[in-house]
Amino acid sequence: MGIFSNQFANVVEWEEFSDDMIFWKWTNKEIKSGSRLIIRPGQDAIFLYNGKVEGIFRDEGEYDIQSQIIPFLSTLKGFKFGFNSGLRAEVLFVNTKEFTITWGTKGPIMIPTPNLPGGLPIRANGTANIKVSDYMTLIDKVAGVKTSYKVDDVKLRITTVLDQLLMKWISKEGKDMFNLQANAYDISAGIKSDLDMETSKDGISVTGFSINSFNYPPEIQEKINKTAAQSFVGDVGRYQQLSMTDAMAEGKLNGGSTMGDMAGMMMGMQMAGTMMNNMNQSMNNMQGMNNMQGMNNMQGMNNTQGGQVPNFCPKCGNPSNGANFCPNCGNKLI
Numbered sequence: 001m002g003i004f005s006n007q008f009a010n011v012v013e014w015e016e017f018s019d020d021m022i023f024w025k026w027t028n029k030e031i032k033s034g035s036r037l038i039i040r041p042g043q044d045a046i047f048l049y050n051g052k053v054e055g056i057f058r059d060e061g062e063y064d065i066q067s068q069i070i071p072f073l074s075t076l077k078g079f080k081f082g083f084n085s086g087l088r089a090e091v092l093f094v095n096t097k098e099f100t101i102t103w104g105t106k107g108p109i110m111i112p113t114p115n116l117p118g119g120l121p122i123r124a125n126g127t128a129n130i131k132v133s134d135y136m137t138l139i140d141k142v143a144g145v146k147t148s149y150k151v152d153d154v155k156l157r158i159t160t161v162l163d164q165l166l167m168k169w170i171s172k173e174g175k176d177m178f179n180l181q182a183n184a185y186d187i188s189a190g191i192k193s194d195l196d197m198e199t200s201k202d203g204i205s206v207t208g209f210s211i212n213s214f215n216y217p218p219e220i221q222e223k224i225n226k227t228a229a230q231s232f233v234g235d236v237g238r239y240q241q242l243s244m245t246d247a248m249a250e251g252k253l254n255g256g257s258t259m260g261d262m263a264g265m266m267m268g269m270q271m272a273g274t275m276m277n278n279m280n281q282s283m284n285n286m287q288g289m290n291n292m293q294g295m296n297n298m299q300g301m302n303n304t305q306g307g308q309v310p311n312f313c314p315k316c317g318n319p320s321n322g323a324n325f326c327p328n329c330g331n332k333l334i
Helices: 065-072 135-143 151-171 180-202 218-233 236-249 258-305
Strands: 021-026 036-039 043-049 052-057 061-064 090-095 099-104 109-113 116-132 148-150 204-215
Touching: 021 135, 021 151, 036 043, 036 065, 043 135, 052 065, 052 135, 061 065, 090 135, 099 151, 109 151, 116 151, 116 180, 135 180, 148 151, 151 180, 180 204
Parallel strands: none
Antiparallel strands: 021 090, 021 148, 036 061, 043 052, 043 090, 099 116, 109 116, 116 204
């Protein structure tokens, strides 16, 4: 950071440039004749004199301050360096990159929900993107009283109001409390707009905001998963079959586990049901045949009583083929 005696030129630069620092202010000592300014990629340099912005330099490179910088300063164009005196100015280095902040709710947010006294406890996590957008506001509100400003400082500012914003946008327009992920885009857009209004007071814009996931209490999440699975397969029977298939695929049907025991019972019940169905079908077929035989016998008897040759012999049941005597047993048919 240019540690030289007052009698020699110094180097004005941000040596400890880091990804988590939004700005850093060079305030070491007077800028001497022959001093140089170094601007690295991703940096802007702002000259301040008596708290007032004198010039903003955005192009990376190395510059001679006396010949290449001072002529462009608003009120210091004619400044002359003396042998024992220099320019007592400050240089604010600003990180121009876009920063990504990961966030998560500190505790469950109690979302008002019908039939749940106290509300539904929900946690959420995601990311936010920020960037310095207004140098004048940044200097006026933050850099005027701080020599550095980190991403964590902005993160603290964001998380302070995030719970309230999540509650506001989740509750808005009757969102489905048990399927919030489907509305994550709309909720994120609303929060981004409100957060941007908040951080813009410090010269920083929220360029992006996203919700990665909503988290419910385990007992509620379990019921949500079961409801979704049943809705997917259509009925309980198919849901049970799907559960058994998943258990088989995961190797859980080897016994010794609750899932394996349940699946074994389900398989046994299904096999027993199949056997019962087959038996019932066979009995129905036999009963149908007996009913047909009985009807034929009755028809033969009726035909005999009416003086007509019956179609079947009432004695042995064989076809009569229109004969007066049964071709099989010789019984007289008329």
